[in-house]
Amino acid sequence: MNIHDLEKSFQDKIDREIKIEPKDWMPEAYRKTNLRQISQHAHSEIVGMLPEGNWISRAPSLKRKAILIAKVQDEAGHGLYLYSAAETLGTSRDQMIEDLHSGKAKYSSIFNYPTLTWADMGAVGWLVDGAAILNQVMLCRTSYGPYARAMVRICKEESFHQRQGFETLLVLSKGTAEQRAMCQDAINRWWWPSLMMFGPKDSESTNSDQSMKWKIKRKTNDELRQQFVDMIAEQIKLLDMTLPDPDLKWNEERKHYDFGEINWEEFWNVVKGNGPCNKQRLAARNKAHDEGAWVRAAALAYAQKRADRKKVKVA
Numbered sequence: 201m202n203i204h205d206l207e208k209s210f211q212d213k214i215d216r217e218i219k220i221e222p223k224d225w226m227p228e229a230y231r232k233t234n235l236r237q238i239s240q241h242a243h244s245e246i247v248g249m250l251p252e253g254n255w256i257s258r259a260p261s262l263k264r265k266a267i268l269i270a271k272v273q274d275e276a277g278h279g280l281y282l283y284s285a286a287e288t289l290g291t292s293r294d295q296m297i298e299d300l301h302s303g304k305a306k307y308s309s310i311f312n313y314p315t316l317t318w319a320d321m322g323a324v325g326w327l328v329d330g331a332a333i334l335n336q337v338m339l340c341r342t343s344y345g346p347y348a349r350a351m352v353r354i355c356k357e358e359s360f361h362q363r364q365g366f367e368t369l370l371v372l373s374k375g376t377a378e379q380r381a382m383c384q385d386a387i388n389r390w391w392w393p394s395l396m397m398f399g400p401k402d403s404e405s406t407n408s409d410q411s412m413k414w415k416i417k418r419k420t421n422d423e424l425r426q427q428f429v430d431m432i433a434e435q436i437k438l439l440d441m442t443l444p445d446p447d448l449k450w451n452e453e454r455k456h457y458d459f460g461e462i463n464w465e466e467f468w469n470v471v472k473g474n475g476p477c478n479k480q481r482l483a484a485r486n487k488a489h490d491e492g493a494w495v496r497a498a499a500l501a502y503a504q505k506r507a508d509r510k511k512v513k514v515a
């Protein structure tokens with residue numbers, strides 16, 4: 201088959217909802233786009249452990265601490281499934297990690313904001329995991345098989361994360377005036393950055409058109425962002441709190457909430473590495489990697505020893 205026929209039969213498979221598997225022929229650009237997105241997603245899960253990890257030792261009760269530890273561990277697991285899925289596209293985990301640590305690879309803008317109070321743990325669960333889940337439910341049907349399968353399990357865990365975040369805020373919202381103020385302040389700080397998680401608006405999104413044709417993405421950035429606004433604008437009523445947007449208003453004609461303009465300058469500034477915590481996050485990842493070198497060396501030496509023993513037995 202010539203390249204034109206290969207491309208045609210590839211697109212035909214996608215149109216018929218047949219998953220693309222690692223050994224199947226695929227256009228180089230499809231491989232690269234998936235690799236970019238899956239590795240960025242994996243990095244986001246791993247860097248995303250840092251803002252919450254910050255509160256494990258300061259959680260207000262044993263129950264809250266146990267929940268938070270479990271959640272942060274889940275994020276580590278998500279990172280590992282996603283790195284494994286990305287490796288099927290022909291790169292190594294070492295290479296991906298090097299790209300993250302050198303600042304070459306992107307990860308979600310959201311994790312470059314600080315977690316200042318305990319209420320931030322609730323806001324991160326409710327808003328950040330809430331935004332992540334909307335995007336990820338779609339990815340369970342993405343066209344690349346290993347990515348779609350990894351997302352199924354990840355989504356199950358994320359829905360627990362979101363609920364625990366909402367419950368944390370619900371408790372604070374029913375508490376003292378100080379606790380209510382802390383809850384509102386966290387919502388105010390996390391609202392706009394959460395909307396930015398969905399990426400630039402469709403007119404500025406360089407990858408969307410092609411990713412939609414290849415069914416890597418099933419909904420555009422703006423479609424998912426609108427879905428998120430509609431969901432949260434209703435849920436906030438249960439908390440008896442407000443969202444920091446004077447333009448947020450139900451639009452009867454569109455059957456959606458209208459909302460204010462996102463500060464795109466802030467978004468690109470964070471993506472380019474100049475957000476409030478970018479440098480701190482990369483420094484923390486590099487430090488953890490350097491300090492863990494002996495663990496990796498020991499694990500490799502142990503694996504080698506076991507392999508050698510097996511060889512002797514066989515001989």
Ligand code: FAQ
Binds near residue numbers: 244308
């Ligand atoms: N931050 O053309 P598009 C989580 C970049 S997981 C930084 O629209 P695309 C779980 C984009 O890479 C959160 N960069 O891009 C958790 C591209 O640059 P490039 C992560 C961003 O890929 C919770 C350029 O802008 N989730 O939260 C961002 O078609 C709590 C142009 O954009 C995923 O990664 C951003 N927000 O659409 C963990 C989901 N947005 O690479 C711990 C999978 C865009 O061309 C605690 N990813 N950029 O140089 C996706 O669905 C997509 O990649 C989008 C972006 C929708 C994020």
